[in-house]
Amino acid sequence: MYSKFVDTSFCIEKPIILLNITKYILLTNKRVLPMANTLLKMSSLSRKVFMALAGTFLLVFLLVHLGINLFLLRNDGGEWFNLAAGFMSTNYLVKVFEIFLLAAFLIHILIGIILKLQNWRSRPKGYAVTGKTPTSFFSRYMIWTGLTILTALIIHFIDFYFVKMGLIEVPAGAADKHDFYAMAVMKFSDMTYVIVYYVWLLVLGLHLYHAFQSVFQTFGFNHNKYTPGLKRCAAVYAVVVTLGFMVIPTYFQFFFQS
Amino acid sequence: MKFTLKIWRQNDAKSKGKFVTYKIDNISSDSSFLEMLDQLNQRLINNDDSISVPGCPVHYDHDCREGICGMCGLYINGRPHGPDKGVTTCQLHMRKFKDGATIVIEPWRAKAFPLIRDLVVDRTALDTIIQAGGYISVKTGSAMEANSTPVPKHLAEKAMDAAACIGCGACVAACPNGSAMLFVGAKVAHMAYLPQGKPEAMRRVQSMVKVMDDCGFGNCSNAYACEYECPKEISVTHIAKMNRDFLQANLMSEKEIA
Incomplete structure (x- = not known):
């Protein structure tokens, strides 16, 4: 269905790339507005449940993504990594999950924005003295860490997902649009990209730490026996995902010999 | 001084x-x-x-x-x-x-608490929420023989902890989002734990949450400032209780409460 946007002869020029992406966004946009409207009409608690459901799906997805990315560490010229990436982009079951994944991202982002706008509206006049109540630092900045992750996600889409879709021309150096190994190696050899990538991951870690424990509270699971343990699990999860993804560019910067 | x-x-x-x-x-x-x-x-x-x-x-x-x-x-x-x-x-x-x-x-700052004068705000919104279902709608008459309705000790304790809420609105004032979740959570939970409150528990949580949304309170973002500032030190576990009762009510109820 996306093939109508593909016109590789023109894709060399940057404006065309932007046009293609805009078309892609507009295409999804037809579904975004009715979805936002439905979410807006929902009860605040139901919305939180959907937020948490979408979030949980994303939490699991990140682990899968990390698992595949770790194949990059095998010094086999990307054989295993491309095999795994190929499986993820061709398997029909995964393709079904891809729709769920995009929907989860969309729902999660939309609800996040709706929540924040409503929360700002609920206190039109603020206090003169603020920040004296010790609250979860992570909770307060969820929208900002979230938006940072969204920016990163857009760049990530431009770098990889849109290339696979054929919306963006395959970068020179990669064999074809499925040669993610070559694309990843190129990105991770660039010091600037790696530093930005580290910052994104730290922000993602902060987001995930609050996200993991919030899921349980939203589903109504807060128990004096398990909640302290779950908070530790949240910390472990956030650290594992952040460090796990960080290992890969570190390897390509300092230890990789092609 | x-x-x-x-x-x-x-x-x-x-x-x-x-x-x-x-x-x-x-x-x-x-x-x-x-x-x-x-x-x-x-x-x-x-x-x-x-x-x-x-x-x-x-x-x-x-x-x-x-x-x-x-x-x-x-x-x-x-x-x-x-x-x-x-x-x-x-x-x-x-x-x-x-x-x-x-x-x-x-004064307390929240959209749902309009200012009356100087440090006095109108907290009628909290009463409106109570009127939506924060009661047991049968005539109980005079006190019954205590042992005719057995209440386990641990549930009596939990209900009493929630019932300690004096409805001052400090949770709303403290919440970075101006949310009344701790108040509503306490008011839902203190009845939902007890046999007298059980028959109407599902309907109660649905209608109280609906009115809470209509009053213009913000959404909960699990910052837990409310728990820290509550003069009666009511725990956010009661919010979790409300969350799971609401989820259950929405899944199980035959028809939505108008």
């Missing part, structure tokens, strides 16, 4: 308010915060020489002055009910402040 008070003065909801600075001395360290304000007001009424800014007395809510009515509520130095933990404004003593300190006093 001597204090510099920066008090929010506003004639009515429509007029523009501002901070007025009063200097007050000769305050006993054993007087409560409200007694200190009483003395300020008496000096304002007497047009006392020690008052630098003459004017009409400061309006603030108070009633029982023993920490159980939930009427008083001032946002003192950036915290609802001031720096002491687990007490209402009326039970906060001046010895908790340093001699010569500057104290900033603001």
